Amino acid sequence: MTTAISEGGEPLLVTWSADPGAGQVTALVPAPANPAWLVRLLHAAAEQGVGPPVSAIVGDEGAVASAGSALDAVAFTGARLTPSPVRSVLHRRTRDGVTRTTITGIDPALRFGGPAAALAFRAAAEGPNPLLPSIVGRSGLTATIRVIRGLQDGVSTVTWMVDAPERAGLLALEAVLDAGALGFRVEPDMLSVSRESLLAELHGHRHSPVEFARALTRYETLGWDGDLVRDPRSALASVSAAQVGEAISGLLKPVVDVLGRT
16 A cells, blocks of 8 residues: 655655565655654554564665664564564365465575575576476476465565365475475576576665665565665675575475475
């Protein structure tokens, strides 16, 4: 949802967005009004029991300093979130002849780092020629597979979602694990295409200060590594094909856990 306000020193633009497990508000505020508006917003959040937020501020030195002071001025009575261990879990639901198989577990960024995990997602699920749909296609099964990143009790997670008739979803996941058991070899061309595709998306966040702040906050909140937004080319430059392959294997770990593979 987007709300535009332009009078009385209020924000020029406020946008609300959400990821699984996290909500976000982004505001474009005139520098003189920024601290007062921010304090009002944070006081309202604190009164509703919201804990200390992750914040990103984009502006000149004075605007950043005054906004930082505003953040320090608000006392959040709620305890800071203590992350709980995330166990890999499976759920299945059938509706109108289609079964949705959902598996949630730890995001590979926690083990392999944000840049390697981001490239693994790009190569496996999000890029121009992602591995996962091609594996399912070669299996001959009718199934749609997606992977979504989010938070669970403050911990970065991945959620696999497979829509298919009856047991075809589980068979599709077995096909993916069969491919994974052979090891995911990320060829140089695949790594290059994934890197350039991801760089194009990350540089797109620099089209405006609002978009930059929104992306930076999102990456920090979800544990994806804010350096990918601040300096994407440097963050991705040192990631090797072998590291991306390992991160793709980490992406499969929740599926391995619940289907009993070793």
